[in-house]
Amino acid sequence: MAGMMEPARRESLLTALRVGSGILFFGAWQLTAMSHVFSEFLLPSVPVVAERLWHDLVSGDLVSGIVLTLIRTFIGFALAAVGGIILGVSIARVPLVRWFFDPLVSAGLPMPKVAFLPIFMLWFGVFDTSKILMVAFSSIFPVIVEAWAGTQNIDKYMTWSAMSLGVNRHRFLWEIALPAALPQVFTGLQVALPIALIVDIVCEMQMGGEGMGGSIMTDMRFADSPGVFAYIVAIAIVGMVLVKAMEITRRRLLLWHQETQTA
Amino acid sequence: MAGISFSEVRHTYRPPRGKPVLALESVSLDVQDREFVALLGPSGCGKSTLLYLLGGFIPVESGAITVGGKPVNGPGRERGIVFQNFALFPWKTVRQNILYGLEKQGMAKVEREKRTQDLVELVHLKGFEDSYPSQLSGGMKQRVAIARTLAVEPEILLMDEPFGALDAQTRALMHEELLAIMRRAPKTVVFVTHDVREAVYLADRVAVMSARPGRIKEIVDTKLKSNARGEELLQTREFNDRVDHLWKLVRDEAIRAQGAHE
Numbered sequence: 001m002a003g004m005m006e007p008a009r010r011e012s013l014l015t016a017l018r019v020g021s022g023i024l025f026f027g028a029w030q031l032t033a034m035s036h037v038f039s040e041f042l043l044p045s046v047p048v049v050a051e052r053l054w055h056d057l058v059s060g061d062l063v064s065g066i067v068l069t070l071i072r073t074f075i076g077f078a079l080a081a082v083g084g085i086i087l088g089v090s091i092a093r094v095p096l097v098r099w100f101f102d103p104l105v106s107a108g109l110p111m112p113k114v115a116f117l118p119i120f121m122l123w124f125g126v127f128d129t130s131k132i133l134m135v136a137f138s139s140i141f142p143v144i145v146e147a148w149a150g151t152q153n154i155d156k157y158m159t160w161s162a163m164s165l166g167v168n169r170h171r172f173l174w175e176i177a178l179p180a181a182l183p184q185v186f187t188g189l190q191v192a193l194p195i196a197l198i199v200d201i202v203c204e205m206q207m208g209g210e211g212m213g214g215s216i217m218t219d220m221r222f223a224d225s226p227g228v229f230a231y232i233v234a235i236a237i238v239g240m241v242l243v244k245a246m247e248i249t250r251r252r253l254l255l256w257h258q259e260t261q262t263a
Numbered sequence: 264m265a266g267i268s269f270s271e272v273r274h275t276y277r278p279p280r281g282k283p284v285l286a287l288e289s290v291s292l293d294v295q296d297r298e299f300v301a302l303l304g305p306s307g308c309g310k311s312t313l314l315y316l317l318g319g320f321i322p323v324e325s326g327a328i329t330v331g332g333k334p335v336n337g338p339g340r341e342r343g344i345v346f347q348n349f350a351l352f353p354w355k356t357v358r359q360n361i362l363y364g365l366e367k368q369g370m371a372k373v374e375r376e377k378r379t380q381d382l383v384e385l386v387h388l389k390g391f392e393d394s395y396p397s398q399l400s401g402g403m404k405q406r407v408a409i410a411r412t413l414a415v416e417p418e419i420l421l422m423d424e425p426f427g428a429l430d431a432q433t434r435a436l437m438h439e440e441l442l443a444i445m446r447r448a449p450k451t452v453v454f455v456t457h458d459v460r461e462a463v464y465l466a467d468r469v470a471v472m473s474a475r476p477g478r479i480k481e482i483v484d485t486k487l488k489s490n491a492r493g494e495e496l497l498q499t500r501e502f503n504d505r506v507d508h509l510w511k512l513v514r515d516e517a518i519r520a521q522g523a524h525e
Contacts, residue, residue, distance in 0.1 A: 158350045160346075163320070164320075255395070
């Protein structure tokens with residue numbers, strides 16, 4: 001039915017639904033907390049957590065945690081993006097590279113990369129380097145796979161058109177293959193960014209070194225349950241902002257794409 | 264001079280999995296400079312393959328194809344091609360699509376902007392210069408593809424069922440536009456189609472191809488004496504006789520092609 005409504009009404013209904021899902025979630029949380037099924041320690045009420053979140057925000061602890069986590073996440077993600085695109089495109093276009101990396105990518109993609117965490121700690125220490133490398137290693141696979149598939153499956157007729165218009169082999173990659181693969185490459189990046197955030201927080205929880213993951217562990221050790229919950233909420237918000245930012249970037253970047261026209 | 268000569272061209276299609284298939288068996292055909300020849304045949308007869316060989320997109324394995332006396336060796340700007348599925352660059356606007364070949368030629372900026380604007384007007388797309396292909400209808404997309412190909416001024420136009428994806432009305436309009444463009448700047452055209460009426464309407468000669476493996480079964484002269492155009496021409500005896508004759512030839516092959524599959 002929503003499809004038959006006039007755009008303005010439809011938009012306000014969708015907004016109401018989005019806000020409604022948030023209200024429902026926090027309402028259910030608050031009711032469960034008030035019912036005392038769990039003790040106040042195991043499940044603090046929404047106002048307590050909100051107050052704590054506000055307190056940490058004003059004190060600057062929250063902001064410095066978020067900034068530290070985001071810096072590590074973005075550096076690791078940037079390494080994965082650049083490395084993944086280069087590797088994916090090379091795999092698609094150079095048979096020797098494909099021969100070598102095809103089995104490695106197939107083995108690495110489904111593997112839980114965090115399993116390497118102890119080894120990374122031994123190799124690269126427990127500070128930023130190991131966290132960033134762990135993030136890059138975990139989030140590079142979807143980028144490789146999508147860049148590979150995107151540049152492998154370029155429409156034959158489009159390729160031929162470009163050739164008959166006079167493109168050479170070197171320029172073909174930049175002028176035809178990469179722009180044609182962009183929607184799929186971007187899908188890879190959209191999958192990779194949340195993975196980067198997750199892995200960075202897991203690393204912080206395992207190795208310490210502050211950031212949002214580190215702060216959760218600190219609060220846990222001090223049996224500070226509102227603090228733990230406050231950081232869980234903060235992580236959720238940061239994650240949501242990142243995902244939405246990627247969606248908006250996608251729409252801007254792929255203005256020409258079919259999906260943008262029909263949305 | 265942009266005459267084309269196919270001489271005993273054979274082609275075997277080798278699918279990644281499965282047995283090789285003989286697609287073309289000894290095709291010989293000469294196309295004169297500025298002649299419009301249609302390749303007509305049932306689907307799967309290898310007519311598009313023949314066009315791709317001429318385009319230089321797939322290598323000639325056996326026999327020879329020459330253009331202006333020189334053997335075909337890869338794609339070239341003197342042979343422009345238009346595909347059924349338009350094959351536009353979706354990330355480029357109408358203007359950028361048309362400009363692409365001119366940029367590759369190294370044409371000066373002022374000159375190529377002007378040429379592009381002329382072509383936009385030629386194919387009636389004024390006002391859509393900055394639209395992306397995904398915002399256009401099928402007919403408009405094909406006009407962009409034609410303009411993009413014409414931009415580099417090829418001597419030969421290769422058309423691979425260019426109007427096959429369009430509705431009947433749009434197709435009729437495109438026929439008129441193509442003929443008008445050809446009158447302004449005549450070219451050698453090789454036009455692949457399975458539409459008998461389209462072939463008779465557009466072409467000077469129609470080469471009917473047999474079911475796989477493809478051969479030239481018969482070449483029919485379709486240069487009509489009548490001066491009528493459009494709807495009127497379609498009503499003439501001369502036109503309909505040619506259509507009937509070709510239709511019988513194609514139908515026989517289509518039936519044979521079906522029999523071969525069973």
